[in-house]
Structures are given as C-alpha cells and as structure tokens.
Amino acid sequence: MAGGPSLAAVLGSAILVLSVIGPARAEVGVSAAAASDYRFEGLSLSDGRPVLSASLAYDRKGGLYAGATALAVFAHHGGLQPLGYVVYLGYSQRMSPDLSWDIGVANGGVSQFLDKRYVDDYTQIYIGLTKSNVSAHVYYSPSYFGESGGAVYVEVSGAVRPAPHWRLFGHAGLLADLGDHGDPDQSRVRADARAGLAREFKNFELRASVWATAPAPVFPAGYRQARQGAVLEAVAFF
Amino acid sequence: MHRVRPGWLSAALAVGALLCLAHPGWAAAPPPSAADAGPGRQVLLMLPLPPNHLRPGADYVGAWGDGMGRSARHRAASAIARANGLALLDDWLMPEVGVDCFVLAVPEGQSAADVAARLSRAPGVAWSQPVNTFRTRSEPAHGGRYLLAEPAAREWRLAKLHEVTTGKNVRVAVIDSRIDQAHPNLAGQIDLSENFVADSALAPELHGTAVAGIIAANPVRGAVTGVAPGARLLALRACRQTPSPANPSSATCDSLSLARALEFAIAHHAQVINMSLGGPPDPLLAKLLDIAASDGIAVVAAFDRELPKGGFPASHPGVLAVADEAWASPPSGVYRAPGDDVPTTSPGGRYSLVSGSSFSAAQVSGLIALVRERAARPVRLAVYPGGGLIDACATVLGFAHSCGADQAPRRDVAASLRR
Numbered sequence: 001m002a003g004g005p006s007l008a009a010v011l012g013s014a015i016l017v018l019s020v021i022g023p024a025r026a027e028v029g030v031s032a033a034a035a036s037d038y039r040f041e042g043l044s045l046s047d048g049r050p051v052l053s054a055s056l057a058y059d060r061k062g063g064l065y066a067g068a069t070a071l072a073v074f075a076h077h078g079g080l081q082p083l084g085y086v087v088y089l090g091y092s093q094r095m096s097p098d099l100s101w102d103i104g105v106a107n108g109g110v111s112q113f114l115d116k117r118y119v120d121d122y123t124q125i126y127i128g129l130t131k132s133n134v135s136a137h138v139y140y141s142p143s144y145f146g147e148s149g150g151a152v153y154v155e156v157s158g159a160v161r162p163a164p165h166w167r168l169f170g171h172a173g174l175l176a177d178l179g180d181h182g183d184p185d186q187s188r189v190r191a192d193a194r195a196g197l198a199r200e201f202k203n204f205e206l207r208a209s210v211w212a213t214a215p216a217p218v219f220p221a222g223y224r225q226a227r228q229g230a231v232l233e234a235v236a237f238f
Numbered sequence: 239m240h241r242v243r244p245g246w247l248s249a250a251l252a253v254g255a256l257l258c259l260a261h262p263g264w265a266a267a268p269p270p271s272a273a274d275a276g277p278g279r280q281v282l283l284m285l286p287l288p289p290n291h292l293r294p295g296a297d298y299v300g301a302w303g304d305g306m307g308r309s310a311r312h313r314a315a316s317a318i319a320r321a322n323g324l325a326l327l328d329d330w331l332m333p334e335v336g337v338d339c340f341v342l343a344v345p346e347g348q349s350a351a352d353v354a355a356r357l358s359r360a361p362g363v364a365w366s367q368p369v370n371t372f373r374t375r376s377e378p379a380h381g382g383r384y385l386l387a388e389p390a391a392r393e394w395r396l397a398k399l400h401e402v403t404t405g406k407n408v409r410v411a412v413i414d415s416r417i418d419q420a421h422p423n424l425a426g427q428i429d430l431s432e433n434f435v436a437d438s439a440l441a442p443e444l445h446g447t448a449v450a451g452i453i454a455a456n457p458v459r460g461a462v463t464g465v466a467p468g469a470r471l472l473a474l475r476a477c478r479q480t481p482s483p484a485n486p487s488s489a490t491c492d493s494l495s496l497a498r499a500l501e502f503a504i505a506h507h508a509q510v511i512n513m514s515l516g517g518p519p520d521p522l523l524a525k526l527l528d529i530a531a532s533d534g535i536a537v538v539a540a541f542d543r544e545l546p547k548g549g550f551p552a553s554h555p556g557v558l559a560v561a562d563e564a565w566a567s568p569p570s571g572v573y574r575a576p577g578d579d580v581p582t583t584s585p586g587g588r589y590s591l592v593s594g595s596s597f598s599a600a601q602v603s604g605l606i607a608l609v610r611e612r613a614a615r616p617v618r619l620a621v622y623p624g625g626g627l628i629d630a631c632a633t634v635l636g637f638a639h640s641c642g643a644d645q646a647p648r649r650d651v652a653a654s655l656r657r
Contacts, residue, residue: 030306031306
C-alpha cells in the first residue's frame with residue numbers, strides 16, 4: 001500500500017519533532033518484550049511464531065501522545081527477521097479525574113517474510129474512552145491489509161487487581177468487514193476475546209493469556225488461522 | 239521478497255531519538271544515604287499522570303497496565319533527586335489524584351520545606367511538599383469521676399436511637415493507630431484491616447482501639463455500646479503509638495501513611511471516614527479529601543484548639559470538625575459532641591476512660607453511620623441554637639422528632655460536665 005508507508009513516515013517524523021520539543025515537559029517510556037505470538041484484532045500477524053519487540057511511548061503535557069513499536073519474528077526459516085512496526089499519534093484529555101477520551105491515528109505493517117499472499121499494512125483512525133481500568137475504542141480502517149472497503153473494529157478492555165502486583169486483564173473485540181468480496185458464505189463479522197493474568201515486578205512484567213476467535217479468520221485474505229490459543233509474554237520497562 | 243520501506247526507517251529513527259532522551263542525568267552524583275530519614279526529613283514529589291489513552295500495538299488498560307509510563311516517571315524522579323542531592327526512597331501511583339508520588343529523603347542541613355519549594359518549581363512537577371506529621375487529639379482522662387453511663391448513651395439517648403437504627407452495614411473507616419481486633423467488644427465488627435505504617439509493630443494500640451469502641455462496640459459481646467454497633471469498620475492503621483507519660487495513648491502519623499489510608503478508604507467504598515488527628519495543612523491529603531467529598535463520603539476530624547484553625551484536616555472545607563462539648567464557645571462551623579471521660583475499649587480486652595476531641599469525633603462518626611443506614615442523603619447535623627452542640631435525636635430522626643420528654647437540655651449537660 002503506498003499510503004501506509006507515507007503515513008508511517010509522517011508519524012515517525014512527528015515523534016522525532018515531539019521528542020526534541022521540551023522533553024522535560026513530557027514523559028518518554030521505553031520497553032522491550034518477548035512474546036510467543038503477535039496478535040492483532042483476532043489475527044496472528046506472526047503466523048503463531050515468537051516475536052521480539054521494542055516500544056517507545058511519548059506523552060506530552062497537554063494531552064498529545066505518540067509512540068512506535070518495532071517487531072522481529074523468529075521465522076520458520078532464516079532465524080530472527082524484521083516483522084513489522086506500529087506508529088501512532090494521538091490526543092487525550094481528562095473529562096474527570098478517572099475518565100478520559102482519546103483520538104488518534106495509527107499505522108502498522110508486517111513484512112512479507114511468510115510465503116503468503118497479503119498486502120502488509122493497515123491504517124486506523126480511532127476514538128475511545130477510558131474510565132479507571134476499563135476502556136472502549138472504535139477503529140476505522142480505510143485500508144485494512146489491502147482489502148477494499150475497509151473495516152471497523154470495536155473493542156472493550158478491562159483489568160482488575162485481585163492482589164498487589166497481580167493483574168487480571170481481559171479484552172473483547174468485534175471486527176466488521178465493510179467491503180463486498182462476493183462471497184455470501186463468508187461471515188462479514190468476527191469476534192475475538194482474550195483473558196489473562198499479569199505478574200508485575202519492578203520494571204518487569206510477565207503475562208499469560210488465552211484467546212479465542214469466532215468464526216475462524218477468513219478476513220483479510222491469507223490469514224486463515226486457529227480459533228483459540230495461548231500467549232506468553234515477558235516485558236521489561238526502561 | 240522483503241524490502242526496506244520508509245515506514246521502517248521512520249520508526250527506527252524515532253526509536254533511536256527517544257532512546258537518547260530516555261536516560262538523563264547519568265553523570266549526576268550519587269544520592270546521600272536515606273536510611274534514617276524520617277517523616278520530618280522527607281518530601282513528596284508529585285509527577286502528573288497523563289490522561290489514560292490507547293497505546294496501539296501494546297496491551298494497555300488504564301494506569302495499572304502502563305509500565306512504560308511508570309518507568310518514565312521513575313526515571314524523571316531519579317534525575318530530579320540526583321540533581322538536587324536527594325535520595326529516592328519509594329514511589330506510589332495515585333491515579334485518583336492524577337499523580338505519581340515519589341518519596342525523597344532530605345539530607346541533614348537542608349529544610350524539607352525549602353527543598354519542596356525548590357522542587358515545586360522544577361519543570362514537569364505537579365507539586366512537592368514536605369511529609370508532614372500529624373498527632374491524635376486525646377487528653378488524659380480525668381478518671382476520678384464515677385461514671386454511671388457513657389456520655390453519648392445518656393445525652394444522645396442512644397437506646398432510643400438504636401430502636402430505629404444501629405448503623406447496620408454502614409462502612410466506617412477508622413484511620414488511626416492499630417485496633418485490637420481480638421477485643422471481645424470489637425470481635426466481628428471489623429470488615430477489613432490494613433497497615434500503612436512502615437514498622438513491624440504488631441501489638442494493638444490505645445488510641446485506635448478506643449476510637450473503634452466508641453464508634454462500633456457490640457454491646458452483646460462486651461461492656462461498651464458503640465454509637466453505631468451495626469456499623470462495619472475498616473481498621474486502617476496510619477498512625478503509630480508514641481506514648482508520653484502525660485498521654486500514653488498519643489499516636490503519630492504522616493502525610494504518606496494518611497494518604498494511603500485515605501485512598502484505601504475511598505477505593506473500598508467507606509461511607510464515613512474518621513480522622514481523630516490533626517496537623518499542618520497538606521496539599522496531598524486535601525486533594526484526597528476533596529475526592530472523598532465528591533464521592534459522598536462524610537469525613538469527620540478532631541478539632542485541635544492548639545493548632546491554627548483547629549488543625550488539618552478539621553480546617554478543610556467539607557470536613558466535619560468536632561470538638562469536645564465541654565468547650566462552650568467553639569468557632570462557627572465546629573460541632574460539639576461528648577468527649578470527656580468516655581468509657582471505651584482498650585487493648586488486651588480491657589476498658590478505659592478517654593477524653594479529648596479525638597473521641598468527640600468518633601462519637602459523630604458513629605452518629606453519621608446511624609443516619610446513613612436510613613438514607614444515603616448528605617448528612618446534616620442538627621445543632622441546638624448557638625455553639626454547635628449536636629442534637630442527636632433531631633439529626634437521626636429529623637427536626638420534627640425528639641427522643642421523648644426525658645430528653646435533657648444539652649446546654650445544661652455541657653455545663654454540668656464542665657463543673
């Protein structure tokens with residue numbers, strides 16, 4: 001997709017500019033993670049393979065935020081290879097001490113290390129609310145891995161803390177294919193859910209989660225995958 | 239098949255730039271030792287939390303899951319500490335207040351107030367403040383008086399009020415020293431117990447046990463009848479006993495322990511919070527008290543005649559400030575309740591007489607629990623004309639009611655106590 005990389009360039013440049021303007025008035029977070037799978041809206045973008053990632057998050061006083069993630073995958077052949085990236089730029093504001101809204105644009109892509117037919121990037125505009133530890137967002141993708149017609153994704157996420165340093169988290173999402181692909185038997189809507197447990201350490205976190213998707217992914221093309229599975233993750237914060 | 243793309247290049251450049259910014263202050267001098275830094279030698283550094291928002295590409299839900307943000311603020315606080323020759327002792331995320339709170343030790347020779355003022359001017363800091371010290375407000379009981387009944391039982395006609403309400407299932411948070419949970423009179427009255435004081439003391443303490451007994455002692459299991467025996471207590475230890483020969487029940491608390499206890503009480507849906515203590519004005523506690531008020535929680539505090547404006551939190555808007563009813567002419571807005579030679583629970587299954595505005599405040603916390611059982615409406619304390627003396631019957635039953643013809647005029651009772 002020609003538009004995706006251009007947007008990624010714009011967002012990446014924006015992060016560069018933001019990071020140069022008064023970093024003392026902003027916070028810059030850095031993390032690195034290893035995970036047994038890289039999942040995105042009910043899909044595995046790493047074909048169920050383990051991934052490494054490095055993320056940066058920039059929050060500027062006043063509500064502007066941005067971030068970037070770079071991903072690498074342990075491929076079937078060829079060892080560790082670049083997998084993809086996510087860049088985003090957004091704005092958030094509090095409506096009350098524990099309620100805030102945010103709006104933003106994200107662009108992500110995965111490289112074609114797999115021998116599959118798919119176009120490898122997406123762009124999303126999103127808007128949502130976060131109250132305490134529950135959030136709800138709506139995403140619109142005019143360009144969704146090369147599928148015509150775009151897609152809408154709606155998700156709700158939440159977390160509870162049953163004990164100090166432990167976090168139970170959950171996620172439920174619904175993806176609607178807005179395009180007309182000429183296959184009446186193919187479901188235009190897909191649901192996905194995920195639930196897991198996180199153990200927090202100082203500057204470190206371990207997560208284990210299970211996920212399920214129904215019906216099995218057939219959209220976008222080239223992503224026919226399993227309907228349930230588990231993910232293990234380790235994240236370090238710097 | 240793989241190709242280099244502009245998106246990859248931009249992301250890589252951004253990663254590199256932000257990594258360079260992520261480690262300020264590497265060359266700063268090491269911080270001083272903070273092993274002996276007590277509350278008087280500590281300051282709180284508050285870094286603002288950004289509004290919660292999505293982080294595309296990452297599992298993120300609210301402040302709890304934002305490890306990157308916490309890491310970033312910790313790094314910023316460390317840099318500020320190093321630049322000012324301070325030691326970073328602890329940190330505490332406070333999403334309710336919108337800050338990440340860091341505890342810093344102040345070296346000898348520097349004033350905590352001066353350091354806090356300097357830190358407050360640093361870029362990116364919400365505010366800084368000294369860790370203030372607070373003390374419970376009790377006095378030695380007179381003890382020589384032969385007391386036939388509990389003052390509130392007699393003056394407030396508790397038996398009649400308990401025919402209507404006992405404060406059943408109303409959650410009252412007692413922020414105080416450690417309560418004797420094994421005391422027969424208190425057994426089964428405590429829903430939750432938490433310690434916010436950084437010491438290893440496990441013994442029950444006088445002040446908290448006395449306050450808990452006045453509020454919610456169960457008459458079926460002991461000699462004392464609490465004002466609200468049906469209430470459920472949250473026993474929140476934020477003060478430690480620091481006895482003196484003149485006042486063996488005295489206890490001391492600080493900004494941090496009180497703030498943690500307040501946050502816990504708010505998060506666990508307390509309906510009444512009792513703070514029988516006082517100290518200097520405190521911005522962090524003030525913000526938490528405002529949150530409590532906005533959640534409809536009644537906060538009751540002891541009025542200290544020796545502190546300006548009665549001390550904090552009694553002086554804070556929205557807090558019910560309570561003095562001993564023996565004080566005939568308190569400032570406007572201060573309530574008066576029985577607080578002289580009050581029989582109550584004491585550690586080790588014993589009983590004692592206690593005096594002071596601490597215990598007047600406890601009586602009012604119990605009274606509010608009685609009201610809250612009947613209605614969740616904001617509590618209005620009914621008072622007799624002039625002087626803030628509480629009319630318990632009118633408070634609980636409404637202005638049109640009384641507790642009967644034998645209800646004694648409160649001003650007469652107060653006068654008799656002073657003699």
